[in-house]
Amino acid sequence: MFISSSSTCTVNCRTVVYFFAGILTYRNNFEAAAREIALRYANVKIVTIFPYGMANGKKGSSLIRLLTKQLSQVGYDLTRDRSRRVISATQIIREHIEDAENILFIGHSAGGVIAYRTGLLLEEKYGVGRAQIFAIGCPKFYLKDIPYNDRFTYITGQNSDRITRIGSWRMPGSRQYRGKPGREIQMDFNPIHQGWRFHASYFLESVWTDSNQMFHTNSTDLITKIHELYPGN
Known part of the structure; x- marks a missing residue:
């Protein structure tokens, strides 16, 4: 983990925002x-x-080995509520949020799974029930029908993102896993990106023009939408 240089506060912060990265992230x-x-x-x-882990400095065979390891870990996390990565993230987060009024978790891809499960562990074990969870381009996973889901927002794009087609919110025949996100939102992002490039572009400063000749950037539009849903006032 690291603290972004864009932070405007380091101690006794009113708002704390956590980005949760997925695989092959720099x-x-x-x-x-x-x-x-x-x-x-x-x-x-x-x-x-x-x-x-981060992909910085990885090339060729070392990048393939990292990807293989990460995919195995993601498969494990999709089916378990409290993996080692969830527990570790929870321990890190508890060091930063004691005085925070607003807590936002923003997860990309498999990071959205960790964000959701970390927020739930914080609530169930430590009584921290104010985190707002946003999962962007995330695979689906079985959800219990619980009030916590009201603070869970799932965001996808207009292009076909194969990662968001993985999994399901509800387990067929289960009385326990029949929940869904509090909000499911589809947004427009830069249409020039296709396939895996589209999946990787949600948070990038990717400039594009819509049919009305209005300028957009992916990162601006995404964070504007999150702020609109949770202004933190």
Whole structure:
């Protein structure tokens, strides 16, 4: 984990925002979004957590080995509520949120799974029930029908993202796993990106023009939507 240089607060912060990275993520992948967070939330600490490690410095066979390891870990996390990565993230987060009024978890891809499960562990074990959870381009996973889901927002894009087609919220025939996110939102992102590039572009400063000749950037539009849903006032 590391604290973003875009943070405007380090101690006794009113708002703490955590980005949870998925697989094959580099250290600076969330920095454009972090700058947008700093523009919208006062006295904010911005922390990035890499549950599956960073891809910085990995090339060729070492990158393939990292990917193989990460995919195995993701498969494990999709089916278990409290993996080692969830427990570790929870321990890290408890060091930063004691005085925070607003807590936001923003997870990308498999990081969205960790964000959801970390928030739930914080609530159930430590009584921290104010975190707002946002999962972006995340695979689906079985959800219990619990009030906690009201604070869980699932965001996808207009293009076909194969990661978001993985899994399901509800387990067929189960009376326990029949929940769903409090909100499911589809947004428009830069249409030039296709396939895996689209999946990787949600948080990037990717500039594009819509049919009305209005300029957008992916990171700006995404954080604007999150702030609209949870202004933190």
